[in-house]
Amino acid sequence: MARNYGQLFRGEGVWVPRWVITIIVLAALLWFAARIFVPPMWTVQRLDAPNGERSARLMRSVYIRHHFVVQLREGLLWQTAHYSPPITNDFRVDLGERLRWSDDSTRVWLMMEGAPVWGYDFERQRRLEADELRQ
Numbered sequence: 001m002a003r004n005y006g007q008l009f010r011g012e013g014v015w016v017p018r019w020v021i022t023i024i025v026l027a028a029l030l031w032f033a034a035r036i037f038v039p040p041m042w043t044v045q046r047l048d049a050p051n052g053e054r055s056a057r058l059m060r061s062v063y064i065r066h067h068f069v070v071q072l073r074e075g076l077l078w079q080t081a082h083y084s085p086p087i088t089n090d091f092r093v094d095l096g097e098r099l100r101w102s103d104d105s106t107r108v109w110l111m112m113e114g115a116p117v118w119g120y121d122f123e124r125q126r127r128l129e130a131d132e133l134r135q
Contacts (some may be wrong), residue, residue: 039061039062039063040061040062040063041059041060041061041069042059042060043057043058043059044058044059044060044068044097045057045058045097045098045099046058047099047100047101047108049101049105049108050101050103050104050105051104051105053074053105054072054073054074054105054108054122055072055073056070056071056072056073056099056101056108057070057071057073057078057099058070058097058098058099058110059071061083065086065087066086066087067083067084067085067086067087068082068083068084068087068097068110069082069083069084070082070099070108070110070118070120072108072120074122081120081127082110082118082120082127084110084117084118095112095113096111096112096113096114097110097111097112098110098111099111100116105122106121106122106123107119107120107121107122107128108120108122109128109133116133116134117133118133119132119133
């Protein structure tokens with residue numbers, strides 16, 4: 001008995017609504033746009049607060065120039081709290097960048113070569129001024 005393969009492949013095809021195809025194409029475009037506009041980052045340090053309620057992470061970012069990014073988490077979501085000016089040194093050199101928490105978990109500092117360059121106060125919900133960094 002000979003097989004009729006014409007029955008397997010009908011000329012009608014599978015009907016897919018246009019709105020499904022439109023959603024798939026738009027989702028693909030959004031995914032590609034997000035990959036282009038979000039710079040590649042990698043984590044240098046992740047540090048939990050002494051009381052365990054908050055976390056901070058220091059990341060290096062490279063898109064056109066190199067930057068440090070500090071992200072803070074108080075609850076479920078991470079938020080970017082600091083985006084440094086461009087780094088002029090060679091990116092492979094260790095600049096001594098580290099995060100440090102206060103003992104009472106209310107402040108976090110970004111230290112570079114042992115000196116604070118940025119800080120955040122959780123009680124006042126604001127970044128620390130230059131004169132407050134030294135305290």
